[in-house]
Amino acid sequence: MTTSPKVRIFGCPMDLGQRRRGVDMGPSAVRYAGLQDRLKQLGYQTADHGNIIVPQAEETPTSFQNDPDFGRAYFLPEVAHVCELIFNEIDSHLHSDELGIFLGGDHTISIGTVSAVAKHERVGVLWIDAHADMNTPRTSPSGNIHGMSVAALLGDCPPILSDVGFPGPKLQPDQIAMIGVRNLDHEERIRVAKSGMSVFTMREVDELGMSDVAARVLDFFDRFDHLHISLDLDSCDPSIAPGVGTPVLGGLSYREAHLLMEILADSQKVRTLDVVEINPILDNKNATAEIAVDLIASLFGQRIIDKRA
């Protein structure tokens, strides 16, 4: 008898990458929505590693770096420090034959999570998000680091962000695909267009349909054995996922999001997952965390009917 695969869960209650309070409660919300039980029902062993310690915004005076050479960034040293902690926790506890789920927190956690995943292997990274998170401190209108995560992973941000975990870029553009993009800042749009990443905006989802978009994404990732999925809940339409800090109309429908997860599951390549930007203060009776758990279940192999049986 083969033993069932193990899923390790890491809570990353980071709320310093943006300035709406409450996203630090995301890991609890997803746990309360029944994450572990759902994974066990699907036949996985689970281990929850609890939460990384994140400084409270109230313990530290708001740090805001703002100068012409560097650019703009709130809580820069604090965010970089927590991302190092996340990197170290995953690097020392997630084994190569296990699956990992990283619960945010805002999307800056991916600077730590993806660095850990990319340390040992060239993986494909699918960024499911209303935004591209491709700003740098120089291009960001807000100075919020959660909009810089992809740029940091590509090595385009200052060393304090781009050298988290180990020095240098963690990803090349040909390792990244995006789905759900519908809101870019001016200079960010130019950076995305020039980057060489594979980007499927909501227009492509509308025109091609999700099954075609998902097939194209898997085709793009053909050369990789493992995929990391970075799921920002603001990719979903605010009508189904209201509990996010930066909602944008015109997002993925419930079925589009599930179909994407089901097709990714069929590939049997998904190894690690970020679930980010759930803000329970802005939510409606934990609906957004419940959708997140439903989507995780689909991504980890839950089927409407198991036709393989």
Ligand SMILES: [Mn+2]
């Ligand atoms: Mn994001």
